[in-house]
Amino acid sequence: MARVGKPIDHALRLRREADIRACALDVLTTQGYGGMRMDDVARLAGVSKAAIYLYFENKEALYKAVLRDLSGAITGQLEALRVQEDLDYPARLGKTLDVLYAAMLESPVGCLMPVVSETARQHPALARFFLEAVRGPLDRELLALMAAGVKDGAFVDHPITRSVPLLVGPILAMAFQQSLAASLNAPPSLDIEAIKRAHLSHLLGTLSPRG
Amino acid sequence: MARVGKPIDHALRLRREADIRACALDVLTTQGYGGMRMDDVARLAGVSKAAIYLYFENKEALYKAVLRDLSGAITGQLEALRVQEDLDYPARLGKTLDVLYAAMLESPVGCLMPVVSETARQHPALARFFLEAVRGPLDRELLALMAAGVKDGAFVDHPITRSVPLLVGPILAMAFQQSLAASLNAPPSLDIEAIKRAHLSHLLGTLSPRG
Amino acid sequence: MARVGKPIDHALRLRREADIRACALDVLTTQGYGGMRMDDVARLAGVSKAAIYLYFENKEALYKAVLRDLSGAITGQLEALRVQEDLDYPARLGKTLDVLYAAMLESPVGCLMPVVSETARQHPALARFFLEAVRGPLDRELLALMAAGVKDGAFVDHPITRSVPLLVGPILAMAFQQSLAASLNAPPSLDIEAIKRAHLSHLLGTLSPRG
Amino acid sequence: MARVGKPIDHALRLRREADIRACALDVLTTQGYGGMRMDDVARLAGVSKAAIYLYFENKEALYKAVLRDLSGAITGQLEALRVQEDLDYPARLGKTLDVLYAAMLESPVGCLMPVVSETARQHPALARFFLEAVRGPLDRELLALMAAGVKDGAFVDHPITRSVPLLVGPILAMAFQQSLAASLNAPPSLDIEAIKRAHLSHLLGTLSPRG
DNA sequence: TATGAATGAGACTTCATTCAT
DNA sequence: TATGAATGAAGTCTCATTCAT
Numbered sequence: 001m002a003r004v005g006k007p008i009d010h011a012l013r014l015r016r017e018a019d020i021r022a023c024a025l026d027v028l029t030t031q032g033y034g035g036m037r038m039d040d041v042a043r044l045a046g047v048s049k050a051a052i053y054l055y056f057e058n059k060e061a062l063y064k065a066v067l068r069d070l071s072g073a074i075t076g077q078l079e080a081l082r083v084q085e086d087l088d089y090p091a092r093l094g095k096t097l098d099v100l101y102a103a104m105l106e107s108p109v110g111c112l113m114p115v116v117s118e119t120a121r122q123h124p125a126l127a128r129f130f131l132e133a134v135r136g137p138l139d140r141e142l143l144a145l146m147a148a149g150v151k152d153g154a155f156v157d158h159p160i161t162r163s164v165p166l167l168v169g170p171i172l173a174m175a176f177q178q179s180l181a182a183s184l185n186a187p188p189s190l191d192i193e194a195i196k197r198a199h200l201s202h203l204l205g206t207l208s209p210r211g
Numbered sequence: 212m213a214r215v216g217k218p219i220d221h222a223l224r225l226r227r228e229a230d231i232r233a234c235a236l237d238v239l240t241t242q243g244y245g246g247m248r249m250d251d252v253a254r255l256a257g258v259s260k261a262a263i264y265l266y267f268e269n270k271e272a273l274y275k276a277v278l279r280d281l282s283g284a285i286t287g288q289l290e291a292l293r294v295q296e297d298l299d300y301p302a303r304l305g306k307t308l309d310v311l312y313a314a315m316l317e318s319p320v321g322c323l324m325p326v327v328s329e330t331a332r333q334h335p336a337l338a339r340f341f342l343e344a345v346r347g348p349l350d351r352e353l354l355a356l357m358a359a360g361v362k363d364g365a366f367v368d369h370p371i372t373r374s375v376p377l378l379v380g381p382i383l384a385m386a387f388q389q390s391l392a393a394s395l396n397a398p399p400s401l402d403i404e405a406i407k408r409a410h411l412s413h414l415l416g417t418l419s420p421r422g
Numbered sequence: 423m424a425r426v427g428k429p430i431d432h433a434l435r436l437r438r439e440a441d442i443r444a445c446a447l448d449v450l451t452t453q454g455y456g457g458m459r460m461d462d463v464a465r466l467a468g469v470s471k472a473a474i475y476l477y478f479e480n481k482e483a484l485y486k487a488v489l490r491d492l493s494g495a496i497t498g499q500l501e502a503l504r505v506q507e508d509l510d511y512p513a514r515l516g517k518t519l520d521v522l523y524a525a526m527l528e529s530p531v532g533c534l535m536p537v538v539s540e541t542a543r544q545h546p547a548l549a550r551f552f553l554e555a556v557r558g559p560l561d562r563e564l565l566a567l568m569a570a571g572v573k574d575g576a577f578v579d580h581p582i583t584r585s586v587p588l589l590v591g592p593i594l595a596m597a598f599q600q601s602l603a604a605s606l607n608a609p610p611s612l613d614i615e616a617i618k619r620a621h622l623s624h625l626l627g628t629l630s631p632r633g
Numbered sequence: 634m635a636r637v638g639k640p641i642d643h644a645l646r647l648r649r650e651a652d653i654r655a656c657a658l659d660v661l662t663t664q665g666y667g668g669m670r671m672d673d674v675a676r677l678a679g680v681s682k683a684a685i686y687l688y689f690e691n692k693e694a695l696y697k698a699v700l701r702d703l704s705g706a707i708t709g710q711l712e713a714l715r716v717q718e719d720l721d722y723p724a725r726l727g728k729t730l731d732v733l734y735a736a737m738l739e740s741p742v743g744c745l746m747p748v749v750s751e752t753a754r755q756h757p758a759l760a761r762f763f764l765e766a767v768r769g770p771l772d773r774e775l776l777a778l779m780a781a782g783v784k785d786g787a788f789v790d791h792p793i794t795r796s797v798p799l800l801v802g803p804i805l806a807m808a809f810q811q812s813l814a815a816s817l818n819a820p821p822s823l824d825i826e827a828i829k830r831a832h833l834s835h836l837l838g839t840l841s842p843r844g
Numbered sequence: 845t846a847t848g849a850a851t852g853a854g855a856c857t858t859c860a861t862t863c864a865t
Numbered sequence: 866t867a868t869g870a871a872t873g874a875a876g877t878c879t880c881a882t883t884c885a886t
Binding site: 670671672682683686691692 | 858859860861862863
């Protein structure tokens with residue numbers, strides 16, 4: 001009657017938690033942090049408001065969990081790329097852009113950027129969390145790749161190798177733009193593949209050792 | 212009895228209104244739309260909360276007024292951009308970056324871009340207005356400059372000449388970063404002049420006809 | 423039309439505040455701190471719940487204000503007595519008992535003692551407040567009187583002159599008892615005047631210099 | 634199938650019930666009734682929250698059970714008091730104080746007295762029960778001792794011999810004080826032995842036939 | 845015009861209690 | 866019997882907005 005039980009239950013719990021996180025992400029991207037009511041998340045997840053508190057200590061914790069989850073996935077991908085030594089540096093940079101473009105422009109993550117920005121203004125603790133737990137690891141990965149490329153002579157030692165905004169700022173800008181467009185129900189107007197190619201070519205133009 | 216007072220009162224009214232708008236902008240840039248409490252605006256403006264409602268119908272109307280007001284300021288700056296035709300293209304691109312860096316990093320406009328994005332879903336009309344009155348002219352001006360440079364042979368016909376995010380996205384990324392840092396009362400950590408130089412060098416590396 | 427206005431308004435505000443404090447005391451003595459809902463206080467005072475927050479920062483502050491108010495009155499009386507040098511020490515001690523008996527057994531203050539006790543368990547901050555702002559001053563007054571009496575040779579230097587519980591603990595005990603009796607709608611069974619006389623006689627028996 | 638298990642189960646059930654009662658007492662003395670969360674009791678008892686409801690109908694029932702249980706312990710102590718008739722009256726009064734000091738300051742009973750007072754309004758039945766089962770016998774015993782002492786000429790016929798608060802109120806006052814100090818995690822600051830001696834000396838000063 | 849005072853709707857969070865297993 | 870999970874009712878506090886003066 002008790003069956004194996006325990007591990008299954010544990011998995012259930014994890015799935016429930018993920019469910020709630022997913023619903024929270026949904027609400028978050030459309031309503032922002034201030035507009036995300038625990039009620040909404042609960043209703044969307046099909047549970048009672050109080051149930052959310054069984055999985056997350058409070059609204060802030062839920063928000064952090066959503067962010068941590070998403071950023072962990074991205075950072076993980078970047079790290080895998082960075083150490084994939086069978087690719088040359090330009091290729092690794094290209095794949096890195098692939099990951100970032102996909103995350104920021106083809107997933108809900110992009111829509112979170114304005115939310116993060118707005119949220120940070122009212123909740124310094126959340127701003128700090130974002131910088132330390134999301135932005136920090138991401139930046140470190142990217143700068144590590146560039147530094148390695150420079151050290152191995154694959155990249156010129158140009159200041160952009162030390163500046164994340166100059167390297168991938170355009171992606172953030174597009175995320176903002178797309179989020180705005182989405183709010184207006186405008187069709188997404190960016191030809192992402194073309195822009196990505198141009199972005200990479202632009203970077204390599206500056207970074208390639210000769211001419 | 213109060214007849215004679217009218218015109219004076221009218222001027223006073225306009226000034227008061229502008230005062231309140233200015234204070235609202237202040238609060239808006241530091242706290243975001245959700246964090247802008249009528250109480251705060253009132254206190255900052257030195258009037259009673261109820262007084263605000265004598266000048267603006269409600270919070271949203273005040274927000275709209277702030278944005279409308281700001282769009283005028285931006286258009287002014289754009290006009291200054293356009294009259295610099297006696298300089299060569301690289302120099303004009305440099306000046307353009309100067310203006311944009313200043314606008315995004317040292318004026319409230321940069322801070323408002325994320326605010327607008329974030330409130331876009333609740334206030335699509337405002338978002339549209341912002342896109343048309345602020346972002347639109349800015350984009351057109353920049354693209355016109357690049358197109359002219361290409362046509363005159365001063366710039367290579369690289370796709371980045373047709374993509375505002377690729378050209379100046381890094382600036383928004385930095386605004387975002389700076390705004391986060393400000394939420395933490397951390398001193399701004401970016402060496403903007405150096406970055407600006409790197410940015411220009413990066414662009415010219417791709418755009419310059421030779422090499 | 424503006425009349426003198428201001429001072430009257432100010433007085434009104436103070437009266438409102440006192441009203442709310444009084445209602446809070448009412449609810450507090452019957453429901454305890456945990457059972458005192460802001461709603462109840464508001465309804466009793468004939469204002470909206472939110473209005474209370476115009477006068478008191480939060481529930482804790484309201485509670486503190488109630489306590490501070492009551493204790494201030496008592497301590498003030500005690501202090502006046504202590505320095506009333508035309509009375510001899512036994513008389514001053516007697517009057518002091520008068521004050522304490524009246525406060526604890528003939529006013530709602532007595533009923534607050536169990537409330538304070540219960541509240542302290544859940545809110546250390548309030549326990550500290552009670553000790554520092556209520557109990558402390560009261561104890562100091564009482565001990566100062568005894569010390570002066572001893573120094574002037576009016577009282578024997580017995581250890582009870584340095585122990586507030588031994589001096590006036592019985593009053594607290596009766597307050598608890600009365601509060602309990604009140605809860606049961608039992609008629610108050612104590613002959614306070616007689617007990618007070620016995621109490622004083624008991625104290626003077628120990629404190630009087632000769633036999 | 635489970636027939637044989639019954640008696641064992643029954644014993645287990647009783648032990649479990651007692652366990653839970655003990656844990657509830659623990660929480661009750663430190664947190665008060667309002668602060669006693671079923672969660673806390675469950676965690677302390679090492680069972681699930683739901684399990685408590687297998688043994689007690691609800692929170693109030695658990696509270697009642699704790700009190701009922703305790704009344705037994707007290708009556709036991711009182712019986713020990715009564716059998717000391719071989720000692721003279723002052724010595725017996727001293728022993729009586731010993732027992733009361735121990736009961737009020739070193740056992741949970743002292744802590745519960747204010748808890749009962751505080752919850753009396755919500756649970757008058759409990760208050761009455763407490764008065765009859767705990768306070769009543771205690772008072773009767775004390776007054777009987779004093780009456781006997783007076784009748785045998787060992788004590789003066791002073792009114793304090795007929796007033797429990799005047800005789801032992803200080804002990805409750807100290808319990809109150811100690812309970813507050815405990816809320817603050819402050820080390821208990823009372824030198825109980827010294828106070829007890831002073832207390833006895835104070836009483837005998839009034840009660841001793843000569844002087 | 846201007847304001848101090850007031851409020852209702854609503855948000856987060858807690859907890860005794862129940863239910864499916 | 867025992868529990869992890871779930872919940873509804875309730876409580877504190879906030880804030881845009883209104884009203885009497």
